[in-house]
Amino acid sequence: MIIAVDGPAASGKGTIAKALGRHYALPVLDTGLLYRAVGLAVLKAGGDPDIESDTLAACAFDDETLNDPALRSEAVGSLASRVSVHQAVRDALVKRQRDFATQPGGAILDGRDIGTVIAPDAHAKLFVTASVHVRAQRRYQDALSHGGHPDMDSLIADIQARDTRDMSRDHAPLKVADGADLLDTSDLSIDAAVRQAIALVDAQLEGRSRG
Numbered sequence: 001m002i003i004a005v006d007g008p009a010a011s012g013k014g015t016i017a018k019a020l021g022r023h024y025a026l027p028v029l030d031t032g033l034l035y036r037a038v039g040l041a042v043l044k045a046g047g048d049p050d051i052e053s054d055t056l057a058a059c060a061f062d063d064e065t066l067n068d069p070a071l072r073s074e075a076v077g078s079l080a081s082r083v084s085v086h087q088a089v090r091d092a093l094v095k096r097q098r099d100f101a102t103q104p105g106g107a108i109l110d111g112r113d114i115g116t117v118i119a120p121d122a123h124a125k126l127f128v129t130a131s132v133h134v135r136a137q138r139r140y141q142d143a144l145s146h147g148g149h150p151d152m153d154s155l156i157a158d159i160q161a162r163d164t165r166d167m168s169r170d171h172a173p174l175k176v177a178d179g180a181d182l183l184d185t186s187d188l189s190i191d192a193a194v195r196q197a198i199a200l201v202d203a204q205l206e207g208r209s210r211g
Contacts, residue, residue, distance in 0.1 A: 001024070001026065001105075001106035001123045001124075001205070002101050002102075002106050002107060002108075002109070002119050002121075002122040002123050002124075003017075003020055003024070003026070003106075003107075003108040003109075003122060003123065003124045003125075003126075003201060004109060004110075004114035004115035004118070004119050004122040004124070004125045004126070004177065004180070005017040005020070005108065005109070005110040005111075005114065005125075005126045005128060005197075006110070006111060006112055006113065006114050006115050006116070006125070006126070006127050006128070006174070006176075006177060006180065007110075007112070007126075007127055007128035007129050007174075008112070008129060008135070008159075008162070008163050008166060008174060009077065009081075009135065009139075009159055009162050009163070009166075010130070010135035010136070010138045010139050010159065011128045011129050011130045011135060011185060012128055012130060012138075012185040012190070012193055013110045013126075013128040014030055014032075014110055015190060015193075015194075016110075016126070016128055016183070016185075016193060016194060016197045017030070017108050017109070017110035019194040019197070019198075020108050020194075020197060020198065020201065021108050023194075023198055024108070024201075026105065026106055026107055026108050027100070027103070027107050027108070028107070028108045028109070028110070029097065029100045029101075029107065029108070029109045029110070030110055030111075031093075031097050031109055031110065031111035031112075031114065031118070032077075032080060032110070032111055032112070033066050033071055034066075034093050034096065034097070035080035035081075035083055035084045035089070035093070036071040036072075036076050036077060036079070036080040037061045037065045037066055037068075037071060038055055038058045038059055038061065038080070038083045038089060038093075039058075039076050039078075039079025039080045039082065039083050040061075040065065040068065040070055040071060040076050040079070041058035041059075041061045041065065042054055042055055042058045042079065042083060043076070043079060045057070045058060049079050049082040049083045050082060052086045052088050052089070055083040055086050055088070055089045056086070056088045056089060056092060058083070059089060059092040059093065074139065074143070074155075074158065077162075078158060078161075078162065081161075081162040081165050081166060082165070084112075084165075084166070084169070085165060085169040085170075085171070086171075087170075087171040090113075090117075090171055090172055094117070094118065097109060097111075097114075097118045098118060098119070101114075101118060101119045101122075106123075112166055112172070112174045113172035113173075113174070114177075115127070115177025115178075115179075115180050116172065116175060116177045116178075117172045120177065120178075123204070123205060123208060124200075124201040124204040124205055124208075125177050125179055125180035125181070125204070126180060126181055126183055126197060126200060126201065127176040127177065127180045127181070127182050127183065128183045128185060128193075128197075129182065129183070129184050129185070129186075130184060130185045130186040131186045132156060132159055132160060132163070133156070134185075134186045135159050136152060136155040136156040136159055137152075139155045139159070140152055140155055143155075179204075181200040181203075181204065183196060183197055183200060
């Protein structure tokens, strides 16, 4: 069983994907970490995230990079959005994602093109979203909890810029996949969002079994 969870930054898709993984006893891959790892590798190499050759060279990162706490920073998140516009980078990471998705027993993947490109035949698909203000507020609270000094206006501007890049790129743009259920978490608690996600996935799985 493959479950695809897509959505923009700070929509709650990662939290929901992990909860689904616990509920269905499936491994979970945050595919955004792969792009963050490329962005971090470019940064460490002194490269330019807007130059395709620099980003392609960074795709050979070691798996240990995925455990680097720096991947969770806002700066690296912005780099991930920039390197992901390059088709060569997306092509280089596709096999790693599809191998994870098709492992025995299945898996859950969250990202921005799971239901459209990586696993278009997933057994269940969700598109998790939330308003820009709510997503910025989540980033703000997260930064505060880690001792940061965030600026709300900057966070809003960054999220809007990332949304624009993700939705307007030529290759694998962020969009609702065919057959995906939309889940807006703007006014939902984490528990309520998870319950709704499970209900939506269960309904999709039941629908497939009937078909």
